[in-house]
Amino acid sequence: MSDVIHASAAPRAVGRYPHARRVGDLLFLSGIGPRDPASNGIPGNVHDADGRLIAYDIAAQTHAVFANVRAVLDASGARWEDLVDVTVYLTDMARDFPTYNAIWAEYFPDADTAPCRTTLGITALPTPIAIELKCVAALSGAGR
Structure with a gap:
């Protein structure tokens, strides 16, 4: 059995899928981008x-996508520290990886407690965003 999570503080899904699904002690987040939950705009x-899109700010989008991941974790009863695996999709690896990687280090300053991470360079995402995250969290303890 699994629990489906729809997070009111996160941007609505762009398709027919939940923000997250809990299966046992694992929480699987759908791909999450940087869209603003209130306006649906892209920072x-x-x-x-x-x-036509002529420029974007990867730093603004990276901070926004982390905030959206946190909103889904919160709605799921999980914490930032529960993240165990993150797959990152960047539409311009050469340009954006250094900035994204520096911001990652702000959010996860200790490599020994940071989640595992894979970063992929891709040609496009379904909306005009430059970054998307796919996350897995491990849940344990009483009350979860």
């Missing part, structure tokens, strides 16, 4: 007069 995106 740091700059558009021209015709609405």
Whole structure:
């Protein structure tokens, strides 16, 4: 059996899937991007007069995606420290990895307690975002 989690403080899903699903002591988060939960806007995106994306701010998007992951963890009764595995998707690895990696170190300053991580460079994501995270958390203890 599993529990489905829909987090009201996270951006709504862009398809027919939950924010997370708990199976036993594991919590699987769907891919989470940096969209603003209130406005559905994408932090740091700059558009021209015709609405085409012309620039983005990977730092703003990285902070926003971490906040959205935290919102789903909170709604699930989990903590940031419960993360055990994170897959990161970047649309421009060469340009964005150094900034993203520095921000990761702010959120996970101790490599020994940080979750495992895989970072992939991909050509596109379903919406005009530059980063998405896929996370797994391990839950344990009374009351969880």
